[in-house]
Amino acid sequence: MKAIVLEAANKPLVYKEVEKPTLAPGEVLVHIKAAALNRRDYWITIGKYAGLKYPSILGSDGAGIVAEVGNEQDKEWLNQEVIINPSNNYGQSDDFQGADFKILGLPDDGTFAEYVKTRVEYLHHKPAHLTWEQAAAIPLAGLTAYRALFTKAKAKKGDTVLISGVGAGTGAFALQWAVAAGCKVFVTSGSGEKIDRARHLGAAAGVNYKAQDWADQLKLMAHGFDIIIDSALGSGFAKFPDLCNPGGRIVIFGATTGDIPHLDGRKFFWKQLQLLGTTMGTKDDFEAMLAFVNKHKIIPVVDEAFPLKDAQKAVDKMANSSQFGKIVLLNL
Incomplete structure (x- = not known):
């Protein structure tokens, strides 16, 4: 062969x-x-x-x-x-x-x-x-994003979700999953074209993470996030606790731009935030993902x-x- x-x-x-x-x-x-x-x-x-x-x-x-x-x-x-x-x-x-x-x-x-x-x-x-x-x-990206959003972050209709780095395969799937579930979704990307494409897929809005005030822009747009999905980490990660609503969940499954920077622990315990790691998914996660794809006819x-x-x-x-x-x- x-x-x-x-x-x-x-x-x-x-x-x-x-x-x-x-x-x-x-x-x-x-x-x-x-x-x-x-x-x-x-x-x-x-x-x-x-x-x-x-x-x-x-x-x-x-x-x-x-x-x-x-x-x-x-x-x-x-x-x-x-x-x-x-x-x-x-x-x-x-x-x-x-x-x-x-x-x-x-x-x-x-x-x-x-x-x-x-x-x-x-x-x-x-x-x-x-x-x-x-x-x-x-399979791989879809499963990773599905577990991050639903198994770990417990996403539900009405949640406000931020997808960091939407251009990646996992980012695009996380956007599609969240929109289909009835979440209000915002995105970041280093490309205006990718942000436009995300909006065509149902994102409410997006910001370019290369802008110095990207986090301030998101705060004005969304007022806060129940869930943040990230696969990059790096220095920008330090802004996420401020962007989270009380009880917010931050889910990570990659580190393409570095490690987690210094974080203010007070924000985590006072806002009762959760930082959740995830890798791929179980057989049940995979089956649930395919059922979701079939139910919503996601492409x-x-x-x-x-x-x-x-x-x-x-x-x-x-x-x-x-x-x-x-x-x-x-x-x-």
Whole structure:
């Protein structure tokens, strides 16, 4: 089969022939129709991720058709259109991932290939209203944003929500989830164009975080936030406690611009704020997310689709952070 292979950090991805996976009982082989990039894939290509190994086939997100099953009892999945849950071995607790938790695409070979091997328990039926590329866009970023907003922050209709850095895949999903749930949503971005696109998706307003008074602008617009979703951290994070309403929840799942800066603890205890960390999500989170997608007929935002063989061009685009929504690889 053909696959995109990372042979070493900071080396171009290679489109080459590799051996097709063989199956053990309980495993299935999915013929990938579309796969999507995540920031995780970019960090791996430049050698800035834990547990690196070479060669590797990256890719956590994928949608396709089940081509083979390892057990006769799983044959009902044959020829089914599916998307794959990349959050594997989450563990016994719903509150945090266990020691055996792993994400598809490292250490196990991922979806940037004609075929990918996974366990039958990670298969889910593709939402019928979505194309292959739209379905492939959902798994990692959609799950992360869904858990952050609903499982952790307990978002409900009428809440005022701030999405920090809306252009990323997780940011775009958090916006779509919150709007569909009836929240009033505000966004930040370093791009006026991305703020305009967010407004077309239902955001009430947005501000450019490069402006010195971005936090003051948000305060005037929204008067305060019940929930803030952030994947950047960095110096701007220090403004969030002031922007929160009493009882507000700040949920984080990334640190692309640095660590948490010095914070005034008095604001946290006096306003009874919560700072919540999250990573990916459970099987129940994934199922609830897909039910939400089907109920509201949500269509994920796909920025651009590339042929599988052009995966390096897709990674280069992600490196520039020019996308709004997801970058997808097609194997149609």
